[in-house]
Amino acid sequence: MHQMKFRSVLSAALFALVLTLAPPAPCQAQTQYALSESFDGGALDIEATTIDGDVIHLAPRATWTIHRYANRFRWVNFRISGVEGRTPEFRVTASGFLGSLRGHRFLYRENPTDPDSEWRFFDRGDVDRDNDLYIFTNDRPFAADEVEVAWSVTYPVSRASSLVEELGRTRFVTPTPSSDDRLIVGKSLGGTDEFGREIPQLPLYGFRLADDEGPAEGAERQTIVVISGVHSSETVGNHALEGFLKFLVSDEPEAARLRSIAEFFVYPLVDPDGRYGGRFRNSHEVPTEDMNRHWHQPETFTNLRKLRQAILTDTGGRADILFDFHGISNQGNDFVFTLEAFAETPFMQALEARTGIGPRPSDGHPGMARIYFARDDRLGLREAYTPEFAPRSGRTSEELQAIGRQYALALLDALIEHQQRPADEAEIEADAAAETISSH
Known part of the structure; x- marks a missing residue:
């Protein structure tokens, strides 16, 4: 009995010694990032x-x-x-x-x-x-x-393409004189970035949005030009534009009325190369220049040259209002860049009443879209706006799209008021706008 107990104790001691002397089992290394x-x-x-x-x-x-x-x-x-x-x-x-x-x-x-x-x-x-x-x-x-x-809510080129495809399935969206049946005006330059990454040639979209089958209101339909994505990192502007456009093709009665009194020429992503390549305000083609300073001299920018010609051709060289959706860099509030003469228009008043977003008067630069196209020898715009959206902390795509919808509703408010103005008053307003633009 004592001998068996001694053997058990000895075995346990030897086993413990083996465990002590044995090398530890290797730990499984964490996967490298x-x-x-x-x-x-x-x-x-x-x-x-x-x-x-x-x-x-x-x-x-x-x-x-x-x-x-x-x-x-x-x-x-x-x-x-x-x-x-x-x-x-x-x-x-x-x-x-x-x-x-x-x-x-x-x-x-x-x-x-x-x-x-x-x-x-x-x-x-x-x-x-x-x-x-x-x-x-x-x-x-x-x-x-x-x-x-x-850094902020993304809006890749693939999402812009999906949106255009979705809108194109509605009866309200059709090609322009410059675009094909896929709503493509042309292709971007493409190429290779500084890290050797291939930037493919990407579609430059352009389409018309209106209801040509529904009841028309008024003697003359208003022509609205809408662009976005000229600054590739300002993705928040594209989210707002998406909300604007989805509202326009919706079944809401306000959308139906807006489609009946206005036609929209839309160019949703001016610089797909820059967006695909993750740039900031500059283009892949000319990285030392701000593309939104060259609408008046687009010779060195493939995208601007093609889209500027498309806008002038598609509209027949005349339009009433232009929106150029952008995004700012900091945590501030949204605002709208526009000329001092347009700071108190019915649209700005309606937008401020609906959203609290107000104007920020600025003379701008001759090469900005809102300045270049407003000239009488270009589109002769009555009004031109650059909405600026902030990538505030916690801000989602849904919130930005909801604001885009409010822009469309404010535009409807303004166009209804414009329709109700006496003809001579509207003519005086148009002359004043032309004089303001000519001074820039």
């Missing part, structure tokens, strides 16, 4: 980005190469894999941002190749002034292996 910006809208300098454990110091692309902004950045959009079950911390040099990151929150979406994946805002995002850093992260681990991260 992998970064990518090779997709529609991607923008990040992968080679200059550093990874230290779970801390990732991002090196955004300096996508605005005009001299005084050569080392600044704005648009950031990338994908990162190996994140499932982990909470990486992202850092970026705060002073490198062209604008302010205070109060801002980046967005992410899990499984980015899934078209139904939803964008969410990071739980945390703060400026560390002492170290000149903007740091953002989540409180909980990611549930998927790959996520896409962006």
Whole structure:
């Protein structure tokens, strides 16, 4: 009995000794993070980005190469894999941002190749002034292996194409004299960016939106020109435009009335190359210039040259109102750039009453769309506006689309009032607008 007990104790002691002397089992190494910006809208300098454990110091692309902004950045959009079950911390040099990151929150979406994946805002995002850093992260681990991260709500070229295809299935959207049956005016230049990434030739869209079968109101239909995406990183403007256009083709009675008193010539993405390549305000073709300063001299810009001619041809050289949807860079409020003479028009009054969005009078630049096309020897516009939308923290596509809808309703309010004005008063108004434009 004692001998058996001794053997049991001895066996246990030897087993414990073996465990003590045996080398520990190797731990399974965590998957390394992998970064990518090779997709529609991607923008990040992968080679200059550093990874230290779970801390990732991002090196955004300096996508605005005009001299005084050569080392600044704005648009950031990338994908990162190996994140499932982990909470990486992202850092970026705060002073490198062209604008302010205070109060801002980046967005992410899990499984980015899934078209139904939803964008969410990071739980945390703060400026560390002492170290000149903007740091953002989540409180909980990611549930998927790959996520896409962006500075603001994205609007890739593929989404613009899907929207045009969707609108084209309605009876209200038709080709213009310049576009084919796919609503394409022409193709962009395409090429290769500074990182060797191929930018394909992309469609330049143009279409007419109106109800030619419904009852017409008034003796003369108003002609409205709508453009967006001339500054490639200003994606918020495209979200607002999407809401504007979806309202126009809807079954709402106000939309039906607006289609009956106005026709719309729409060019939804002026610079698809810049959008695809993740640039800021400059084009892939001429990276040192702001495209929205060259509508009057578009010779070196393939997109501007083609679209300017399309707009002049499609409208027959005359239009009443132009909207050029843009987006600002900081956390401020939305506003509308326009000439002082247009700051108190029925449209601006209606928009302010509906949304609180007011005018910001500005003489602008001769090469801006709202200045160039307003001239009497171009489209002879009665009014011209540049709506500016802010990528405020927590702002979603749905909110921006809702504001776009309000723009359309304010336009309806203004056009109804215009119809009711005496002819001589409307003529005086048109003459005053022409005189204002001629001085610019």
